[in-house]
Amino acid sequence: MIPLLILAAGIVGVGTAADPAADVPVVRATIRAVAATRNEAPNDPRLSPIASSLDDFGKDFRYRGYRLVGAESFALGWRISGEMELPGRRSVTIAPLHLTPDGRVKMHLMLHGAHPEHATKMETDFSLPEGATVFVGGMRLGDATSDSGEVLLVGVTIDRIPARPPIRATDLNANGRPPPEEPALPPAAPAPRPARVK
Amino acid sequence: MGYDPSRAREVDLVKVGCSEVIPLLGAWLDRELGSADSARVEGHVMECPACSDRMALFAAQGEALRVSMKTRVDTEDLSALTRAVLAKAEVRRRRRLVRRPVAAAMAVAAALAGVTLGMRTLWSPPLEVEAPVRVASIDEVDFRGEQGFVLQAGRTSIIWLREGTAR
Numbered sequence: 001m002i003p004l005l006i007l008a009a010g011i012v013g014v015g016t017a018a019d020p021a022a023d024v025p026v027v028r029a030t031i032r033a034v035a036a037t038r039n040e041a042p043n044d045p046r047l048s049p050i051a052s053s054l055d056d057f058g059k060d061f062r063y064r065g066y067r068l069v070g071a072e073s074f075a076l077g078w079r080i081s082g083e084m085e086l087p088g089r090r091s092v093t094i095a096p097l098h099l100t101p102d103g104r105v106k107m108h109l110m111l112h113g114a115h116p117e118h119a120t121k122m123e124t125d126f127s128l129p130e131g132a133t134v135f136v137g138g139m140r141l142g143d144a145t146s147d148s149g150e151v152l153l154v155g156v157t158i159d160r161i162p163a164r165p166p167i168r169a170t171d172l173n174a175n176g177r178p179p180p181e182e183p184a185l186p187p188a189a190p191a192p193r194p195a196r197v198k
Numbered sequence: 199m200g201y202d203p204s205r206a207r208e209v210d211l212v213k214v215g216c217s218e219v220i221p222l223l224g225a226w227l228d229r230e231l232g233s234a235d236s237a238r239v240e241g242h243v244m245e246c247p248a249c250s251d252r253m254a255l256f257a258a259q260g261e262a263l264r265v266s267m268k269t270r271v272d273t274e275d276l277s278a279l280t281r282a283v284l285a286k287a288e289v290r291r292r293r294r295l296v297r298r299p300v301a302a303a304m305a306v307a308a309a310l311a312g313v314t315l316g317m318r319t320l321w322s323p324p325l326e327v328e329a330p331v332r333v334a335s336i337d338e339v340d341f342r343g344e345q346g347f348v349l350q351a352g353r354t355s356i357i358w359l360r361e362g363t364a365r
Contacts, residue, residue, distance in 0.1 A: 052352075052353075052354075053353070053354040055352075056351040056352035056353065056354040057351060057354060057356060059351055059352075060349055060351050060356070061356075079248070102332065103332075104332065106337070111359070119342075120342060121342055121344065121359065121361075122339065122340065122341055122342060122344070122346070122357070122359050123339070123340040123342065124336060124337075124338060124339040124340070124357060125336075125337040125338045126334060126335060126336045126337055126355060127334065127335050127337060128334045129332035129333070129334070132332070132333065132334040132353050132354065133334065133353075133354055134334050134336070134354070134355045134356075134357070135354065135355070135356045135357070136356075136357045136359065137356065137357070137358055137359070138346065138358045138359040138360055138361055139359060139361050140361060
């Protein structure tokens with residue numbers, strides 16, 4: 001029994017030490033495809049993480065009910081894209097570009113049209129702080145013949161922003177430039193000769 | 199748009215080291231780096247397409263600034279500048295002479311206020327600084343011929359596409 005416990009502890013220890021994902025600077029983002037309707041309808045409880053953003057949206061648009069159609073979470077490295085299929089054979093691609101000076105993430109989003117062309121319908125760059133959402137809306141839900149009156153709303157939310165990489169104090173001065181190389185030491189002065197005693 | 203998704207994987211292969219090299223790019227272009235750092239940056243830029251693009255952008259920006267400033271300096275008439283500066287300095291000197299008694303009174307008042315504030319800080323807990331509200335913002339949109347608009351509602355940004363309006 002004890003050797004088994006030691007073996008298990010060893011495996012757990014190795015797993016923890018060798019977990020490469022722990023240090024990888026990834027942006028965690030979630031794409032939600034939402035069906036918005038102008039009819040009064042109970043809101044989907046699965047949309048509670050973006051309820052405040054939907055409230056903001058509802059102030060300017062006359063949509064009253066929201067239903068989650070699909071959601072996908074991504075852990076993306078810088079300039080690595082993640083794609084999600086949308087209703088109506090569309091798709092959306094997102095990629096984090098870089099951290100902005102005020103700590104937000106600059107993202108790139110491409111909305112692709114229906115199969116088979118998948119032509120890019122819209123392309124945008126936007127900056128998001130942690131927990132905030134950008135909506136892309138206006139597309140009919142389903143094909144052109146459907147008459148559901150629902151509109152597709154694609155919400156992109158940043159769940160986690162990686163910490164800014166630390167800058168070592170020795171690398172840069174306060175002016176953002178590296179310190180000058182240290183000058184070579186002058187040659188050592190010769191040892192003083194002992195005074196002659198006459 | 200500066201992002202090409204087809205290069206995403208390629209860029210990812212060499213992204214290690216970008217964060218160390220990017221702050222040094224400007225200094226490298228100005229030839230202000232030591233030999234070791236210079237070699238490090240040069241080696242990385244040769245291998246990394248993203249940093250190579252950045253370096254080219256920095257260089258182009260620097261050149262554009264230089265040309266713009268040179269044009270302005272060449273065309274600007276600066277002969278009146280010295281006279282204007284000297285005249286302003288003279289006005290300030292006269293104001294200082296007039297305001298000396300007032301300045302003394304204000305200094306006493308400021309000292310008293312400082313003592314009062316210091317006492318308050320000593321006896322009351324420090325005020326909490328309110329964090330700035332940080333919102334989403336749309337930097338650029340290409341509707342690809344369709345009609346659309348951008349709206350900011352609270353912390354949320356909305357891009358609205360009018361599907362089927364392309365000409």
